[in-house]
Amino acid sequence: MSEVVTDSRWSTEQVLALAPDASSQKAGRGLATLQKWHDIGHDGGGEQPGGVWGLCKGSGSKPYQTCVDLAEPAYRCSCPSRKFPCKHALALLLLWADGKLAAGEPPEWVREWRDSRAARVERAKTRQANAGPADPAAAARTAKRRADRVTAGLDELDTWLADQVRAGLAGAGQHGYKHWDSMAARLVDAQASTAASTVKRLAGFAVGQPADALLTELALLRMLVAGHRRLDDLPPGLAATVRQHVGYPTSTEEVLATPATRDRWLVLGRQDEAADKLTVRRVWLRGRQTARPALVLAFAAPGQALNADLVPGTVIDADVCFYPGGAPLRALVSQQHGVTTGSGTGDVSGSTVAAALDDHAAALAADPWLDRWPVLLDDVVVAVADGRWHVIDAAGDALPLQSSVEPWVLVAVAGGRPVRVAAVWTPTGLQLMTAWLDGKMVAL
Amino acid sequence: MTTATPAWTEVMSTALVGTDRTGPPTWVPPTAPDPASGLLEVAALLAVSRRAGRTPEREVARPEPAADEARPTVGKAAGNRLTRLLDGNVFDADIRGELIREWLGLAAGRGLVAPPQSLPALLDAGRASRELRSLVAVVGGNRARWLAEQRPSWGYLLEEADDPDEVDLTEEFDHPYEETAAPPSAAAVAWDETRWQEGNAGTRAALLARARRGDPDTAREHLIAAWSKEPAANRERFIATLAVRLGPGDEEFLEKALDDRAKAVRQQAVRLLARLSGSAYQERMAQRARAAVRLDDSGGLIIEPPAEVDPAMVRDGLSADPGNGAGYGKRAWWLEALVAATPLSTWRDYAPDPATFLLSRPDADGWAENLMRGLARAAARERDVEWARQLLAAPSAKALLRPSYGVRPAEGLYELLPPAELSEHARDLLTDDNASQQVYQLLMMCPAPWPADLGTAVLDRVVVLITRQRQGYRADALCQLAIRKLSPSAAAEVAARAAALRNDETQYTYERAIERLAEVLYFRQKMIEELA
Numbered sequence: 005m006s007e008v009v010t011d012s013r014w015s016t017e018q019v020l021a022l023a024p025d026a027s028s029q030k031a032g033r034g035l036a037t038l039q040k041w042h043d044i045g046h047d048g049g050g051e052q053p054g055g056v057w058g059l060c061k062g063s064g065s066k067p068y069q070t071c072v073d074l075a076e077p078a079y080r081c082s083c084p085s086r087k088f089p090c091k092h093a094l095a096l097l098l099l100w101a102d103g104k105l106a107a108g109e110p111p112e113w114v115r116e117w118r119d120s121r122a123a124r125v126e127r128a129k130t131r132q133a134n135a136g137p138a139d140p141a142a143a144a145r146t147a148k149r150r151a152d153r154v155t156a157g158l159d160e161l162d163t164w165l166a167d168q169v170r171a172g173l174a175g176a177g178q179h180g181y182k183h184w185d186s187m188a189a190r191l192v193d194a195q196a197s198t199a200a201s202t203v204k205r206l207a208g209f210a211v212g213q214p215a216d217a218l219l220t221e222l223a224l225l226r227m228l229v230a231g232h233r234r235l236d237d238l239p240p241g242l243a244a245t246v247r248q249h250v251g252y253p254t255s256t257e258e259v260l261a262t263p264a265t266r267d268r269w270l271v272l273g274r275q276d277e278a279a280d281k282l283t284v285r286r287v288w289l290r291g292r293q294t295a296r297p298a299l300v301l302a303f304a305a306p307g308q309a310l311n312a313d314l315v316p317g318t319v320i321d322a323d324v325c326f327y328p329g330g331a332p333l334r335a336l337v338s339q340q341h342g343v344t345t346g347s348g349t350g351d352v353s354g355s356t357v358a359a360a361l362d363d364h365a366a367a368l369a370a371d372p373w374l375d376r377w378p379v380l381l382d383d384v385v386v387a388v389a390d391g392r393w394h395v396i397d398a399a400g401d402a403l404p405l406q407s408s409v410e411p412w413v414l415v416a417v418a419g420g421r422p423v424r425v426a427a428v429w430t431p432t433g434l435q436l437m438t439a440w441l442d443g444k445m446v447a448l
Numbered sequence: 449m450t451t452a453t454p455a456w457t458e459v460m461s462t463a464l465v466g467t468d469r470t471g472p473p474t475w476v477p478p479t480a481p482d483p484a485s486g487l488l489e490v491a492a493l494l495a496v497s498r499r500a501g502r503t504p505e506r507e508v509a510r511p512e513p514a515a516d517e518a519r520p521t522v523g524k525a526a527g528n529r530l531t532r533l534l535d536g537n538v539f540d541a542d543i544r545g546e547l548i549r550e551w552l553g554l555a556a557g558r559g560l561v562a563p564p565q566s567l568p569a570l571l572d573a574g575r576a577s578r579e580l581r582s583l584v585a586v587v588g589g590n591r592a593r594w595l596a597e598q599r600p601s602w603g604y605l606l607e608e609a610d611d612p613d614e615v616d617l618t619e620e621f622d623h624p625y626e627e628t629a630a631p632p633s634a635a636a637v638a639w640d641e642t643r644w645q646e647g648n649a650g651t652r653a654a655l656l657a658r659a660r661r662g663d664p665d666t667a668r669e670h671l672i673a674a675w676s677k678e679p680a681a682n683r684e685r686f687i688a689t690l691a692v693r694l695g696p697g698d699e700e701f702l703e704k705a706l707d708d709r710a711k712a713v714r715q716q717a718v719r720l721l722a723r724l725s726g727s728a729y730q731e732r733m734a735q736r737a738r739a740a741v742r743l744d745d746s747g748g749l750i751i752e753p754p755a756e757v758d759p760a761m762v763r764d765g766l767s768a769d770p771g772n773g774a775g776y777g778k779r780a781w782w783l784e785a786l787v788a789a790t791p792l793s794t795w796r797d798y799a800p801d802p803a804t805f806l807l808s809r810p811d812a813d814g815w816a817e818n819l820m821r822g823l824a825r826a827a828a829r830e831r832d833v834e835w836a837r838q839l840l841a842a843p844s845a846k847a848l849l850r851p852s853y854g855v856r857p858a859e860g861l862y863e864l865l866p867p868a869e870l871s872e873h874a875r876d877l878l879t880d881d882n883a884s885q886q887v888y889q890l891l892m893m894c895p896a897p898w899p900a901d902l903g904t905a906v907l908d909r910v911v912v913l914i915t916r917q918r919q920g921y922r923a924d925a926l927c928q929l930a931i932r933k934l935s936p937s938a939a940a941e942v943a944a945r946a947a948a949l950r951n952d953e954t955q956y957t958y959e960r961a962i963e964r965l966a967e968v969l970y971f972r973q974k975m976i977e978e979l980a
Contacts, residue, residue, distance in 0.1 A: 222491070372496040403505070413565055
């Protein structure tokens with residue numbers, strides 16, 4: 005029953021969270037037995053992440069070479085699987101998480117892989133540094149053409165918005181999807197992709213929700229149109245926020261070129277959402293020193309594995325670059341220096357409900373379109389009132405969960421005692437992601 | 449903005465109706481291009497300030513925390529294994545069900561509770577499967593009860609006893625408790641009037657059963673005192689506890705229960721009276737049996753089952769319409785039931801060696817099978833090993849494997865045999881190609897884990913069947929049984945046999961069956977280790 009977790013080892017749950025799908029989890033577990041492996045070991049430990057490696061017998065004569073670099077983490081396996089990480093890498097990590105691997109020197113093939121990977125990273129950096137706009141004049145012409153198109157699309161949206169209010173929202177539920185989708189399609193043509201998705205989502209607000217929600221969304225769109233018209237007069241941060249919500253692209257290079265924020269970031273949790281033709285993964289971080297939230301997005305076509313580098317419950321020492329905006333939230337991890345993995349929250353401090361709402365209000369002041377805000381709440385208990393679940397903090401302040409959620413796992417784990425929870429605050433309530441009880445993480 | 453900011457509700461109601469009909473609202477800013485756009489501008493300001501100004505709710509009451517757990521939680525590895533089983537990611541649903549049951553049984557036996565995060569899924573599993581419930585109640589601990597109080601769909605749990613000592617007593621009806629080695633301590637059987645008055649049905653039944661172990665007469669008096677006020681479901685559950693140290697003192701009460709309003713209670717009374725040696729019930733049944741099975745002048749046997757049942761016979765549990773599930777007619781059922789309730793000693797009046805006499809009679813009229821089945825049920829009830837051996841050795845013993853009301857008469861007989869003798873029966877039948885159904889039945893009756901030599905014999909048979917054409921499915925059926933009955937310590941041997949088949953040149957359709965058997969056994973082996 006005793007449980008020895010050294011600081012750098014991951015928990016089984018954390019390893020399983022890396023799996024691209026349930027069948028990989030199952031297969032990985034099936035291989036996580038020492039009988040199937042040889043020449044297996046790990047290095048690193050303490051603050052040094054190191055790696056794990058081993059040879060796994062497959063169906064062919066030659067065993068598969070599998071190794072994982074724990075800092076990123078990065079995986080390599082000689083098996084033909086296109087899943088990422090593959091079952092062999094998962095099994096290896098499971099054995100390591102279980103404390104079954106002995107420390108040792110990495111064999112030759114592991115060292116070679118590490119060297120070649122380091123070289124590749126170096127090359128990519130150099131390429132990035134050398135790359136610049138090929139033809140500044142052409143780029144400016146493209147940008148101008150795009151801005152014109154967006155302006156035309158948003159003007160049409162403006163008329164359309166006013167038409168909805170003239171006719172009255174009482175009948176909005178009667179419209180079919182086409183009513184919303186054709187406006188959304190027009191905005192896609194106008195290259196205002198984010199605004200287009202917002203319009204597409206209106207169909208959901210029009211049916212089965214209080215009319216408040218629909219009016220709010222229409223009003224926020226109207227504000228976006230107005231903001232876009234005054235783009236040149238706005239302060240740079242707010243202008244960037246408007247551009248982001250309209251759907252102007254920001255290149256990765258542009259983001260990585262901004263000054264990085266280095267901190268120890270607690271991975272609060274992640275949320276996967278199937279949007280049309282694309283699965284979106286939102287990974288929420290919170291910095292220890294900066295107390296800043298960050299949102300890292302990943303996208304994948306349906307059936308394809310999402311990037312699973314950021315493991316909920318881990319604390320990463322990393323450089324993070326934020327997308328420009330009034331209340332910068334979306335970010336990229338530009339360089340990871342290491343992972344510290346206890347099962348606790350690594351000294352990242354949480355807040356009260358009141359403080360979290362204050363932070364949210366401040367963020368709204370800079371980005372009024374913000375509709376998701378991560379919170380890390382200390383000492384909350386879960387309780388139900390009038391059929392709606394809430395979390396209540398030590399001061400007695402309560403926030404409702406989203407109405408569709410019945411958080412029984414959290415209720416069971418907490419048993420009525422206070423826990424720390426990571427959640428996302430939205431206009432319709434909290435979305436729970438992760439909880440910690442006595443320093444132990446529970447994925448929800 | 450020149451005019452005062454309106455309330456959100458005012459903006460809302462204007463927007464619902466539409467500005468075409470309301471006309472331009474007074475609060476629309478004059479800078480707005482048109483009333484509708486102006487309305488949206490005002491709405492945007494209000495909406496964002498509503499979001500930003502959201503205050504916490506203050507009126508939500510904190511829940512009463514769960515009581516601390518008196519028993520320790522299982523280790524982490526064991527908890528993870530339970531979660532895997534409940535998540536449904538391993539094996540198929542049937543095997544998972546078995547393994548969950550085994551897991552819970554092991555944890556209950558060690559006095560451990562399941563980890564809290566597994567409880568919602570565990571409670572759902574208990575809701576879906578009645579037979580898991582008593583184990584869920586024990587292994588779920590205080591936390592599971594606390595959860596069940598909060599969610600109606602888990603409320604079943606509150607009707608189950610949660611003390612590990614209590615569960616076996618309420619569950620196992622047919623095993624006579626008086627055979628347990630050590631007499632219980634006085635404290636263990638002490639009557640607790642508060643629990644009797646306030647406990648749930650499971651707790652109260654357990655209390656009765658325990659009290660029966662100490663003083664059966666006083667326990668019965670407690671039951672009689674409450675009897676008339678109890679609902680039928682409770683009466684059925686409570687009367688069953690009289691099986692513990694059943695004695696002549698219980699007869700009067702059980703006789704009255706034959707007239708109970710509830711059928712289930714009457715059935716329990718019949719079952720108990722049939723087991724009560726020297727009861728008037730047994731005598732009534734013996735009288736009827738002697739009339740149905742009698743000697744003629746030359747000492748030959750005449751069998752003539754009742755042609756119909758009278759009300760007195762119905763009262764004694766002979767249903768007017770017994771159904772014909774096993775292909776027998778009414779009269780055959782009545783014959784079987786009469787003989788089953790008749791003391792075996794009755795037949796000593798017929799011949800010095802009654803078993804041989806009754807079983808070797810030529811079957812001219814077609815009743816022999818049901819006579820034998822009745823005798824088998826009587827032998828099981830009286831736990832008579834000699835009769836059991838003779839019945840199982842009879843040429844037509846296969847008829848004992850046909851179920852009557854869900855019970856195969858042979859089962860009760862096999863239970864009486866020492867395990868070595870039992871597995872010998874099974875081994876003898878294993879290689880008989882024409883007895884595959886009987887083998888399954890018999891193997892199912894052999895208690896788990898099978899003795900080593902039986903296990904080896906089954907594996908030999910599995911390998912033979914896999915390599916035969918068109919008989920692989922039989923190997924699969926044997927493996928399904930072995931998953932539950934084979935000792936997990938055989939895992940390595942099974943794996944070796946699976947590997948041998950795999951490395952064989954030929955590809956067999958049912959190779960997978962033995963591989964999966966090895967996987968499940970390894971799984972069980974680890975499960976047992978983790979819960980040791």
